[in-house]
Amino acid sequence: MRFVPVTVVHTGVANLASVQAGLRRAGAEPVVAEDPRAAEDAERLVLPGVGAFAPGMARLAVCGWVEPLRKRIEAGRATLAICLGMQFLGGSSEESRGIPGLSVFAEGAKRFPGHVRVPQIGWNAVTCGEGLRYLCEGYAYYANSYRLDAAPQGWCAAWSDHGGRFVAALERGSVLACQFHPELSGPWGIGLLRRWLGAGGSETGSC
Amino acid sequence: MLTRRVIPCLDCRDGRVVKGVRFADLRDVGSPSELATAYQSQGADEIVLLDVAATVEARAHQADTVRAVREGLSIPLTVGGGVRSLKDAARLLEAGADKVAVNSAAAAQPEIIDALSAEFGAQCTVLSVDAADDGRGGWRVVVRSGKEPTAREAIAWVREGVERGAGEILLTSLDRDGTRAGYDLMLVRQAARVVNVPVIASGGAASAIHFFEALEAGADAVLAAGLFHEGATTVGDVKGYLSSRGIEVRR
Structure with missing residues (x-):
C-alpha cells in the first residue's frame, strides 16, 4: 500500500490527533507543518480548525500563513479545510466581529438560529448539489455553532439542515472545505478523505 | 436534520473497562480499544x-488509553474523569479526545468551565452532572463518582454550566444508574427545557424502549454502558428500534 503524503497546518490551538488518525486510516501519511512555506510546497494541505475564529486567524497571521494560504486556495490546489478551517476561507464570522478571514470568498459565517440546539453536535444528513467531485450523500458529524447559509459563487456545494439549510461543504478545483469533521464521520468520512487524497487519480468522483 | 445519538460508555479503571462503577463490586469487562471499535462497528455515534x-498515578495511563482508543475510531470520542485544569484537558485532547467532560472539579470551581470553553471552544466542553433525587421533587448534584453530595441544585447547575460556556450536558441520574428502571425522564425533561445545548x-x-422514552422526553442523545457490555x-438493534418508532438516527 502506498501512503499519500499530506501536510497538516499546525494552527496552535487545534487538536490534531483526530485529524492525523483519520488521515492515516484513509491511507495518508500526515506531517505537521509550522512553516508557511508548506502552503506553496505541499502537494496536499489540510487546514484543520478547532476553537474560535479570532484566535485562530490571529495565529495564522502571526505565523505568516494568510497570504500563502489564500494564493493556494485561489489557485485551486489540493487543500482540505475542516470545520473552523472552512470558516477561515470566508470574509468574516459573527463569532468574532470585525476580524477578517482569508477572504477567498466574501460570505461570512453566521450563528445558527436560536430555536435549534447550539452548538450543533452530532450527525446530520448531507445532500449534494451539482458538480461535486468528492462529496456524496451520507451522514456527517458536526460540532459547530456557526455556518455559511449561502454558497459563494463559483463553488459547488453540499447541504445539511439545522434550523434551515446551511453549507455542509464546498468544492472548487482540488479544494474541499467541510463544515463537518470527515475524520470523525465514520466510513463515509474516510471514503471522502480517500477521494480527496486521490485527487487527480482514478478514485475521484466514485460516489 | 440532526439525528439523535446512541452512545456506549466505557467506564475505565487502570486501563480496563469495568462494570458496576458506582457500586462496590467492579467487574472487568474488557479492553477499551477493543470495546470501542466493536461498538463503532455496531453503529455507535x-x-x-x-x-x-483517575488518580495522579493513573494520569499517564489514562492518556495511553485515550491514544489507543483513538487509533481505531473514526467517530467522536469524549473523555472525562479527573479533569481539574486546562492542562489536564489539553493532555486528553492531544491524546485524541474530541471533547472533554468535567464533573467534580467544575462543581468545586465553576470557573474551569469558562476557561475550557474559552480555550478549546464550547463544542469541546462537556459538563457532566451526576444528579440524585432530593426527595422534594428536585435533584442535587453529587460529585466524586456519586460519593459526595453538594448543596447545588442540579437543574440550576446545568443552566449555570451552559451560561459559563459548556456546549453539551452529560446528565446522569444516580438513582437510576444500574437499576434497569429506565432513565429519569423528569430530570431529562427539565434539563432539556432550560438549556439550548x-x-x-x-x-x-435496560431496553430499547428506555432509549426511546428519553429521546421523547427531549434528550438529544442517550448513553448506556452495562446494557451493551x-x-x-x-447499538444496531437499539437504532433499528428507534427508527421504527419514528426517531431519526444515523443508519
Whole structure:
C-alpha cells in the first residue's frame, strides 16, 4: 500500500490527533507543518480548525500563513479545510466581529438560529448539489455553532439542515472545505478523505 | 436534520473497562480499544470514556488509553474523569479526545468551565452532572463518582454550566444508574427545557424502549454502558428500534 503524503497546518490551538488518525486510516501519511512555506510546497494541505475564529486567524497571521494560504486556495490546489478551517476561507464570522478571514470568498459565517440546539453536535444528513467531485450523500458529524447559509459563487456545494439549510461543504478545483469533521464521520468520512487524497487519480468522483 | 445519538460508555479503571462503577463490586469487562471499535462497528455515534480511578498515578495511563482508543475510531470520542485544569484537558485532547467532560472539579470551581470553553471552544466542553433525587421533587448534584453530595441544585447547575460556556450536558441520574428502571425522564425533561445545548441522558437504560422514552422526553442523545457490555442488545438493534418508532438516527 502506498501512503499519500499530506501536510497538516499546525494552527496552535487545534487538536490534531483526530485529524492525523483519520488521515492515516484513509491511507495518508500526515506531517505537521509550522512553516508557511508548506502552503506553496505541499502537494496536499489540510487546514484543520478547532476553537474560535479570532484566535485562530490571529495565529495564522502571526505565523505568516494568510497570504500563502489564500494564493493556494485561489489557485485551486489540493487543500482540505475542516470545520473552523472552512470558516477561515470566508470574509468574516459573527463569532468574532470585525476580524477578517482569508477572504477567498466574501460570505461570512453566521450563528445558527436560536430555536435549534447550539452548538450543533452530532450527525446530520448531507445532500449534494451539482458538480461535486468528492462529496456524496451520507451522514456527517458536526460540532459547530456557526455556518455559511449561502454558497459563494463559483463553488459547488453540499447541504445539511439545522434550523434551515446551511453549507455542509464546498468544492472548487482540488479544494474541499467541510463544515463537518470527515475524520470523525465514520466510513463515509474516510471514503471522502480517500477521494480527496486521490485527487487527480482514478478514485475521484466514485460516489 | 440532526439525528439523535446512541452512545456506549466505557467506564475505565487502570486501563480496563469495568462494570458496576458506582457500586462496590467492579467487574472487568474488557479492553477499551477493543470495546470501542466493536461498538463503532455496531453503529455507535460516539464513544464516551470515563476514567473512574483517575488518580495522579493513573494520569499517564489514562492518556495511553485515550491514544489507543483513538487509533481505531473514526467517530467522536469524549473523555472525562479527573479533569481539574486546562492542562489536564489539553493532555486528553492531544491524546485524541474530541471533547472533554468535567464533573467534580467544575462543581468545586465553576470557573474551569469558562476557561475550557474559552480555550478549546464550547463544542469541546462537556459538563457532566451526576444528579440524585432530593426527595422534594428536585435533584442535587453529587460529585466524586456519586460519593459526595453538594448543596447545588442540579437543574440550576446545568443552566449555570451552559451560561459559563459548556456546549453539551452529560446528565446522569444516580438513582437510576444500574437499576434497569429506565432513565429519569423528569430530570431529562427539565434539563432539556432550560438549556439550548444538547443533553445526553444517562443512567438506568435496560431496553430499547428506555432509549426511546428519553429521546421523547427531549434528550438529544442517550448513553448506556452495562446494557451493551452484557450483550443484551447491540447499538444496531437499539437504532433499528428507534427508527421504527419514528426517531431519526444515523443508519
